Amino acid sequence: MIILLTGAAGFIGFHAAKTCLAQGHTVIGIDSLNDYYDIALKQARLSELQAHEAFEYHTLDIADDMALEPFRARGITHILHLAAQAGVRHSIDDPRAYIRANIMGHLEVLEFARHCKTLEHLVYASSSSVYGERAQTEQAFRESDITRAPSSLYAASKISGEMLAESYTQLYKIPQTGLRFFTVYGPWGRPDMAYFIFTEKVLRGEPITLFAPDEMHRDFTYIDDISAILPIILAAPPDQKHMIYNLGNSNACKLMALVEAVEHACGKKAILDIQPKQKGDVSRTLSDITSAKKAFGFDPKTDLSRGVSAFVDWYKTFYKI
Numbered sequence: 001m002i003i004l005l006t007g008a009a010g011f012i013g014f015h016a017a018k019t020c021l022a023q024g025h026t027v028i029g030i031d032s033l034n035d036y037y038d039i040a041l042k043q044a045r046l047s048e049l050q051a052h053e054a055f056e057y058h059t060l061d062i063a064d065d066m067a068l069e070p071f072r073a074r075g076i077t078h079i080l081h082l083a084a085q086a087g088v089r090h091s092i093d094d095p096r097a098y099i100r101a102n103i104m105g106h107l108e109v110l111e112f113a114r115h116c117k118t119l120e121h122l123v124y125a126s127s128s129s130v131y132g133e134r135a136q137t138e139q140a141f142r143e144s145d146i147t148r149a150p151s152s153l154y155a156a157s158k159i160s161g162e163m164l165a166e167s168y169t170q171l172y173k174i175p176q177t178g179l180r181f182f183t184v185y186g187p188w189g190r191p192d193m194a195y196f197i198f199t200e201k202v203l204r205g206e207p208i209t210l211f212a213p214d215e216m217h218r219d220f221t222y223i224d225d226i227s228a229i230l231p232i233i234l235a236a237p238p239d240q241k242h243m244i245y246n247l248g249n250s251n252a253c254k255l256m257a258l259v260e261a262v263e264h265a266c267g268k269k270a271i272l273d274i275q276p277k278q279k280g281d282v283s284r285t286l287s288d289i290t291s292a293k294k295a296f297g298f299d300p301k302t303d304l305s306r307g308v309s310a311f312v313d314w315y316k317t318f319y320k321i
């Protein structure tokens with residue numbers, strides 16, 4: 001495969017690139033290197049990737065008109081579109097960043113795909129946030145559930161991305177697969193996410209803020225389980241169709257279970273600061289992964305304590321603690 005990978009300096013993009021390169025594919029990575037979180041971390045991920053001969057990298061903003069034009073004659077066979085403005089809470093402070101990256105940017109990727117004669121498959125990142133808040137919170141989210149009640153602008157932008165993708169398959173028969181990721185975590189992870197912030201603060205002996213911890217459950221999904229399945233999904237284009245799959249661990253863990261896993265891995269007790277639920281947060285996420293299991297053999301194996309412990313080991317090495 002010759003893969004155009006957007007968001008290559010991001011958390012999931014970095015791991016996806018590593019897996020694809022290890023399997024002998026060519027990866028053309030692009031990223032805007034925006035400063036939503038530490039650019040040095042993004043650059044460190046890129047340095048690792050640049051050690052591979054089959055990796056090429058360009059800094060650019062996918063939302064710029066024609067930014068992808070130079071790649072048209074590159075014989076790209078697959079697109080893995082992961083670039084986005086991520087994070088639920090930040091969409092309250094900077095709504096425009098979400099429309100620009102997740103809607104305008106997604107549109108530019110679709111336009112590129114539409115005119116790319118060598119393209120076999122476009123795979124893009126959606127999110128569990130499309131499901132919103134549930135009245136029956138015990139039930140797992142299924143791909144066939146109606147997704148019409150986004151709790152945040154981030155969720156709205158991801159639902160919009162799915163709609164844009166669907167229209168391009170209907171119009172131009174582009175084979176596409178949308179992946180609804182559920183709280184992906186692990187080494188080289190995102191500094192804006194709870195597991196990263198908790199680790200940082202527990203190691204420093206600072207209090208961690210928990211928003212409505214009795215209510216909060218997340219389907220924490222370990223990065224290696226995700227990065228292992230991505231090349232398999234890329235290599236399996238649906239015939240002129242647009243498919244959507246949940247990719248989660250299929251296990252709703254309490255927020256306190258995350259705190260305990262971090263405490264155990266750090267060998268230190270957390271100081272807790274309990275606060276009410278935040279705007280935009282949903283109480284519980286849980287994936288039904290029957291479809292991805294059937295289509296690709298997706299079978300996540302990493303439990304929270306093992307995954308968090310691998311993250312904390314990486315954190316201590318990377319930040320020399």
Ligand SMILES: NC(=O)c1ccc[n+]([C@@H]2O[C@H](COP(=O)([O-])OP(=O)(O)OC[C@H]3O[C@@H](n4cnc5c(N)ncnc54)[C@H](O)[C@@H]3O)[C@@H](O)[C@H]2O)c1
Pocket residue numbers: 006007008009010011012013030031032033034042060061062063081082083084085086087100101105125126127128180181182183184185190
């Ligand atoms: N990590 C998760 O738990 C999770 C959960 C659900 C969905 N997702 C989705 O998966 C994808 C990857 O997420 P991640 O966790 O790796 O996030 P990330 O923020 O680490 O990676 C996204 C990358 O995209 C880049 N980017 C942003 N806007 C861009 C633009 N306009 N042009 C070019 N590059 C741009 C950023 O610089 C960043 O490096 C995103 O689409 C995200 O919405 C992630």
